[in-house]
Amino acid sequence: MAKDPTKHQLASLDAHWRAANYLAVGQIYLLDNPLLTRPLTAEHIKPRLLGHWGTSPGLNLVHTHVNRAVKARGLDALCVWGPGHGGPAVLANSWLDGSYTDVYPDVPRDADGMRRLFRQFSFPGGVPSHVAPETPGSIHEGGELGYSLAHAYGAAFDNPGLLVPCVVGDGEAETGPLAASWHSTKFLDPVHDGAVLPILHLNGYKIGNPAVLSRLPESELDELLRGYGHEPVHVTGRRPAQVHRELAQALDRCLDRIARIQYEARTEGATARPRWPMIVLRTPKGWTGPRTVDGDPVEDTWRSHQVPLANVRENPEHLAQLEKWLRSYRPEELFDAQGRPTPLVLEHVPEGTRRAGANPHANGGLLTRRLPVAPLERFAVPVEKPGTTLHEPTRVLGELLAQVMRDTARRRDFRVVGPDETASNRLQALFDATGKAWQAGTRPTDEHLARDGRVMEVLSEHLCQGWLEGYLLTGRHGLFSCYEAFVHIVDSMVNQHIKWLKTARQLAWRRPVPSLNYLLTSHVWRQDHNGFSHQDPGFVDHVLNKSPDVVRVYLPPDANTLLSVAEHVLHSRDYVNVIVAGKQPCFDWLSLDEARAHCARGAGIWEWAGTENGSGEPDVVLACAGDVPTQEVLAAAGLLRRYLPRLTVRVVNVVDMTRLMPRDEHPHGMADFEYDALFTPDKPVIFAYHGYPWLIHRLVYRRAGHRQLHVRGYKESGTTTTPFDMVVRNDLDRFRLVMDVIDRVPGLAVRAASVRQEMADSRTRHHAWIREHGTDLPDVAAWSWTG
């Protein structure tokens, strides 16, 4: 299929490239005079010059050539632009192919539209300087580097007809997440997945330094890329005509090879892991821009990274240089008198949804189907009486997820990702429904590995997150199951995803995509094997600082509440849902119906656990959020019932943490009257919380009852020890909670001094016992609500 491009083809490719470059420079510099119909003057120049030129010509080059291949071959291609801070390039291309105007009719494809395109770029009230949600055709923000390749693979999974060209910058390539992403080749199924075509763009420099990969001998770089599982095809040059020819040929070669790989796997049944092709493109940074500025070399150095000519308004020499630079693209050949791109420019631009700026996969909500979630009744655990039976909540959830896997076996639009912990997190029922994606070597003793598996395990939280983001943003569904402490590894990635969703929600043309769902388990209170390094409940704090339109946090206290929350989040859109739930045996508190009602309210009184009997206001409120705190609060309520039977105690459980927030700060926030109805405006509240106690204060400091609020939680007292010792060390145990009640309820300190002493003695007894036996106190280990 690969043929040498004709002279005419080369001319039109070059025209498109020049047009895109012209538009990129225009966006960085021009307020007006977009077609240079008048001599350029200072008034035409933006007062603040902001943006990134250096990477733009390379992105434009790739975009130009991808256009040709897509049109010539009728491909369905979703592009991922790793160096997305080269926003001007991607915006230029979208404007050229008309997709920009489709979405933003106020920026037409003519001179006036060009002026608006230029003016709005990096301008107050305009568009960001990076590829962003506002950019048609994109699923990838180019600000925080490192995730392009993982996003590309995420988009390709279960999209067998899709090609994902992915430009990886040589700066980005130094990041850890990107370095790990190359091994995605061991997880891509040539039968059921699409193809990723990495284009490693070695323009040689970062902000202020050469890039490491660009300074390796070519043979060493080739070894590296072959070691990643690729067959690199090199295109190197600085003469446009030569580079156009070689890049066109390289692209054809790679696409032929991909077609061959897919044919062999899909039709001939080949099972050997293919060596996927990729392109190494080596062109100068800031190519076609100023060679030198004020005597310093700029083109092909780091100095072209942002704005090569910095003082255009003030310095007539810079102004002249800019005008010369812009005119070097010969805009008169590229745009007609009305500012419309000429047929030569548009010759290789595809049409309709084949345009990069209009590919529906980049607006994944267009393609999303409602996930089939079977009735929860099939999975719920029976609860006759609270606190008599035990289940591992995540194991129960695993059965539900397995059914979702089965029910999407043909559609293939649901995946579960996790860092090698699916079984450790007790979700192993999934393996009755699907395998673990795996294309590397196998052995007879292996279990559950499958080329077409839809559970994805790799010991990289970054890859899990990046793959899933790509999968969701292209309209499919998923869940990330992770050790609670180590989800901090992707703190920064989730920041970026939340920012993406926040912005996307404000764009009417972006259709809602399935939520990013975290199941955080193997949590802080049960790290029996691992201890302090595995104890960190701070992810909830981290996400609750972010956009309340996007963030939801759930702490279901038992198996049935976990099911109810899971059903809710799997159907939700455009959220980041964080679920924290244990994998260890946990008492069942609520029947499915009760769980549903409780989760719908998000927080509620557990009458059966308290001693109010409709007596009006209680003497004290015991509140809890999280499975372990709930157990300790109920045990404390039991102790109070026994030792202080006349004390009226209310037990409140919180599932949805954002319910605690003020109504004007989060859409789920309770009104003050609701809050007071649960927690009272003035009674002591002892709140046992799963994580850092300060979070509760940060959420409720505006409430009337805040002065009476006393929170217990994790305070970094961690180690390898027994489950009950963990709560004792952090003052979250039942005995301490009873002591807190005695200390806080007016008048009780004296009246209940002996009870308080008994509680303190129990803690001492515990300490001596575990030092001696290495296990929890027998009465604690044997405790149950009804026992």
Next chain:
Amino acid sequence: MAKDPTKHQLASLDAHWRAANYLAVGQIYLLDNPLLTRPLTAEHIKPRLLGHWGTSPGLNLVHTHVNRAVKARGLDALCVWGPGHGGPAVLANSWLDGSYTDVYPDVPRDADGMRRLFRQFSFPGGVPSHVAPETPGSIHEGGELGYSLAHAYGAAFDNPGLLVPCVVGDGEAETGPLAASWHSTKFLDPVHDGAVLPILHLNGYKIGNPAVLSRLPESELDELLRGYGHEPVHVTGRRPAQVHRELAQALDRCLDRIARIQYEARTEGATARPRWPMIVLRTPKGWTGPRTVDGDPVEDTWRSHQVPLANVRENPEHLAQLEKWLRSYRPEELFDAQGRPTPLVLEHVPEGTRRAGANPHANGGLLTRRLPVAPLERFAVPVEKPGTTLHEPTRVLGELLAQVMRDTARRRDFRVVGPDETASNRLQALFDATGKAWQAGTRPTDEHLARDGRVMEVLSEHLCQGWLEGYLLTGRHGLFSCYEAFVHIVDSMVNQHIKWLKTARQLAWRRPVPSLNYLLTSHVWRQDHNGFSHQDPGFVDHVLNKSPDVVRVYLPPDANTLLSVAEHVLHSRDYVNVIVAGKQPCFDWLSLDEARAHCARGAGIWEWAGTENGSGEPDVVLACAGDVPTQEVLAAAGLLRRYLPRLTVRVVNVVDMTRLMPRDEHPHGMADFEYDALFTPDKPVIFAYHGYPWLIHRLVYRRAGHRQLHVRGYKESGTTTTPFDMVVRNDLDRFRLVMDVIDRVPGLAVRAASVRQEMADSRTRHHAWIREHGTDLPDVAAWSWTG
């Protein structure tokens, strides 16, 4: 130098390995009967079996052979154990070489000590299951995987006499940070740095899956490792005698090669980047453990990851299997009747500080020298009157850091790391004193690259953090300069480092090491080029949840306060210091003397900015923390002075955020009387804070004045816009602050209604102006305190 090991050598190596394996199994299982002098019974078994066997035999093997090489060659070697969750192995070796008993005399090297060693492992009140601060000879916690190689390089930098063997697990190798770390070869100077010897241990499995690298064809793996810049030497096997022989030879080959590389670089002046040797060790996971358990294969599968025999107390068959397993090591040959290791076992164990468990580099505080920090007077900016001159604070700091670089030119114990942003962060004065470390190819246009440079730039926050941690824990000094938003990339790493320091501080034998100092700049308020993706001030929130013994947070408001804070943190020990400071021109508020006094207090009243004149309590307090909020508060104070001259206003600036915390929650916390003296117990406080406003509430909710506290800060309203528009969008601007004062001071709402309207009008005027001109309002742009 490489010779085949003799038969006797092989026998003693094997004896050491068996002894270490025996001790590892004993730690996981045994409470008593350590030497198996009696038949094993259920009472000898721990009630809870916790730990990781799978990786232990491999770690023991490497440790055994490193011992031999160190002793035979007289090497100074610091070992880094990537799979540090194999804690039993490293503890076993430390006990065998006597270093454990040196540090913990209550665990002697005899039968009673062995019993204690076994019992304490993963036991309440005992030692963690991972390699941890408690482990002699370690600088690396093996819990969160991915950082071993970066730590190893950090230890090797500027330690030319040091060898750092680093075991990388094949699980860990899938992580992003580890994948990026291989490229450290481009930053290691064979002249001034020591050597890292990576030992990639392919035991084939993670918790529940095969490891990717272990399932590549060997040729593909070799390409990968050669592409990383290494020359791999393979050792593969499952017959101990063969593996001992081959590993000894491989180690000798690698050490010869390293010696040759160093000789060529140091003596012959070679400058070509060498291809450093490394070992690929392929042995079964759980080697020498049970082949099968209950019919399932265990050795050489993932099932050996933790505790291969899970029900030893209850299941007699498991008990018998365990006894057979333990006896298979022939303990009677390894330990004498008193439980002391026999001479055969100890033959290759080095002595004194050459023992891996006693290497002083692993207790870096032993080697730390006080950093020479030149008198600040040489760098301070003159301030005659507050708010009349402007400086870029980080540029001023750069001069100080450059002088530290000069003053450590011979000692070489100070490095500055950052992701390609040293110059972008305005620290370029450093390049007058040293270069940027770089061993890859160079071009004539390059600037500041140097083989021996001590500024380290790589576009990986993970690498920056990992290198610096390794450098600090081995007793040297450093600073990490980072874009504020992207420091979240290392959230999880800093968690682990804080945990390390917290624990290390409690161990008398661990000497204090230099603090980990962050300079967070290019901060949320000034992301003119980049916008929303680069705006996140949440790192402060993240670290303030962690151990208050370790965490310090400073927000110096100008150049001289930044200098004062920097001097303090550079001399400090065992802390994580977070400094947030801008790089953009900022008004100078305090002279050096004033800055020093202010920073020593951590928070104070700026009398000159308020209108109290000793009048007693003010009507309102304007508080600020951070450079941009300080400017807005002072501008607001100026507006109030002009528009409401009779209002008495107090201005309080906070540099040290932890001063706000209660005294019993942080050692820097103010007593309530101090807090009240600054903020008053009952007057309205308008607090303009650099980051998320809720943080301030979380810190001060217990203070009397909290009810009157109103906080403004960043609330995720970010984009690419002007600096003043950023504060307007987030309601942190001077006009809004004045409106807040009017709204909160009793009686002012009516009296000052027209002023309020004027402020609101100013905001509207701003909005119209920036939409039109793309720049800030002229009166805002031209504002100065005295103007």
